Amino acid sequence: MASQVSSGRQRKPELVAEALLAKIRSGELPVGERLPSERDLAGEFGVSRNAVREALAVLQLSGNIETRLGDGSYIARPEGTVRDENDAGLVAALNINELLQAREALELASALTAIRRATRSDLLKLDALVAEMEEHLEQDDYKTYLATTMDLHRAIASASRTPLLVSLVTELTTKHQNHEWLLHTRYTPAIGAYSLDVHQALVKAIRDKDVVAVYESTSQHYHDYPVLQG
Amino acid sequence: MASQVSSGRQRKPELVAEALLAKIRSGELPVGERLPSERDLAGEFGVSRNAVREALAVLQLSGNIETRLGDGSYIARPEGTVRDENDAGLVAALNINELLQAREALELASALTAIRRATRSDLLKLDALVAEMEEHLEQDDYKTYLATTMDLHRAIASASRTPLLVSLVTELTTKHQNHEWLLHTRYTPAIGAYSLDVHQALVKAIRDKDVVAVYESTSQHYHDYPVLQG
DNA sequence: CAGTGGTCTAGACCACGGC
DNA sequence: CCGTGGTCTAGACCACTGT
Structure with a gap:
């Protein structure tokens, strides 16, 4: 399903991550809210579960979500203040x-x-x-x-x-x-x-x-x- | 094939990475040597290509190998030797x-x-x-x-x-x-x-x-x- | 128990590099 | 051209968590 999106040069996981980030910013996903399961997100975005998992991994690194094994992923903070240090x-x-x-x-x-x-x-x-x-x-x-x-x-x-x-x-x-x-x-x-x-x-x-x-x-x-x- | 290896508690990619690291250390894979293709490595170790790719990603991060798109992966250095260039x-x-x-x-x-x-x-x-x-x-x-x-x-x-x-x-x-x-x-x-x-x-x-x-x-x-x- | 995340697989298609 | 790495998929099994 979800035929190959040939147009976008961006990777699927990034698109998913940005979409979720947008929902977080807009308030649609408030802090503490639980995300849909990875399988559901995959269906919602029309991508494989792997792509969703990679997107969630990125959001974890930036501190936007917190994932608990056997439970689910939760919104940790509305907007991660990304450190952009330059030495x-x-x-x-x-x-x-x-x-x-x-x-x-x-x-x-x-x-x-x-x-x-x-x-x-x-x-x-x-x-x-x-x-x-x-x-x-x-x-x-x-x-x-x-x-x-x-x-x-x-x-x-x-x-x-x-x-x-x-x-x-x-x-x-x-x-x-x-x-x-x-x-x-x-x-x-x-x-x-x-x-x-x-x-x-x-x-x-x-x-x-x-x-x-x-x-x-x-x-x-x-x-x-x-x-x-x- | 390669039915679930239930013995190891370690992840497949780590096992592959350590195996490759051992070959590098032993000199079996000298600096500059080209690694077998990811597909071949997958066959050799009896794991999927994904597992091999994750192993190679770790070795890239630690600077042991260098990967060139469309070409292959090469041994960059045997161990903690330093990279010269750029300040x-x-x-x-x-x-x-x-x-x-x-x-x-x-x-x-x-x-x-x-x-x-x-x-x-x-x-x-x-x-x-x-x-x-x-x-x-x-x-x-x-x-x-x-x-x-x-x-x-x-x-x-x-x-x-x-x-x-x-x-x-x-x-x-x-x-x-x-x-x-x-x-x-x-x-x-x-x-x-x-x-x-x-x-x-x-x-x-x-x-x-x-x-x-x-x-x-x-x-x-x-x-x-x-x-x-x- | 059912559902979740964690892991791994086999296979597919693409873009790129060398021959 | 063919083989390579880069990406994505669909599905499977496991370990864990909540109820």
Whole structure:
């Protein structure tokens, strides 16, 4: 029955879901009301029970109905407020302090996750970056030193094998690098040496799988970060 | 044919998915290899094509295979290896396994940061949510229990006072809830009790400012998460 | 008990891709 | 062209819930 509706490019389940949603919106199906059985709905809409079930599954996901096994489906709420989150502007909206807080938290997560997931080659890469930082510092090339520091943090994120962390840390460090306030930070040999020390400790802590040491070195890193507070 | 397999309590699609996953892990199906057609797989496993399709849908969501219309399905990667490309899309682009990894890392960061920043009222709110979880569990209302669990994780993120973490954890838990139906989480009283235990330990660890305990309870939480493919 | 949702089947038709 | 995945159907059996 219900000969193939060839015209519509929309799938049957979607059409059914929208029809039911319309009835909910119009008040024809008030909250708490019990829906007809799946078999009845199939007959009413001229589709198979499978199509009806898929439509109901969608409405369940959006929280519009609630289904009870052996009983029936009930209207849960008149209009599901659908969450349409977009993380595009998420990072962009952060101010300086929030960005620093975010970096601290995310790099802590990266390092702790890297403890469990880093491969030997990951660790070697971290060693190489620390060595590179050391060289830049010896040549008083603070600018390159800073850039390599960012590379290190991105490498740690990579070692965590967590795609979202890689994306976020990359985005945050890049934004960090691009901000002019970073250029205002005055690196002296003493500050540089201290910074290197903290990063060496961080890498060592990851290799030693020392959770507490990772936590402390990360806290240290940001607590002493050369930036205006407030 | 293939009369009702009454033995297994597991659904056919899951059995098929696990069988295919085993072949992938064993190397019998190397990366890039093309799977037999859905019709052939149905014959091979003695199930209907629908069951095969549902199994393949799960493997697609977890990123193990890639399906091309009119062509076939191909092995995308052997296991939790990462996909390189794109930084756009971010959260939206994550599959289930990556989403779980991201949640673990971010919630670890939230909890650890909350150790330093949570106020007394934050802690009281966490207690309240744990108590609520306890009640839902006593009533065997696993669905509401799960929802409250997500609330708890969001509350912990709030307690970290880190805007980006709040946004991300909210987004991830919401997306997770929408995918829950595919995970076919089978909550039993034993699993529920264990889960509650882990969450209670987490909140206690935050209050005690016990870094190691936070790390361990978070690891525990996700290590034992009821989901296909560890 | 009868009715409901949960699952699975066998078969059909379509649109698309490669040969 | 043929085979593939994408969709839908009609019907079946099961486990559960309400009365």
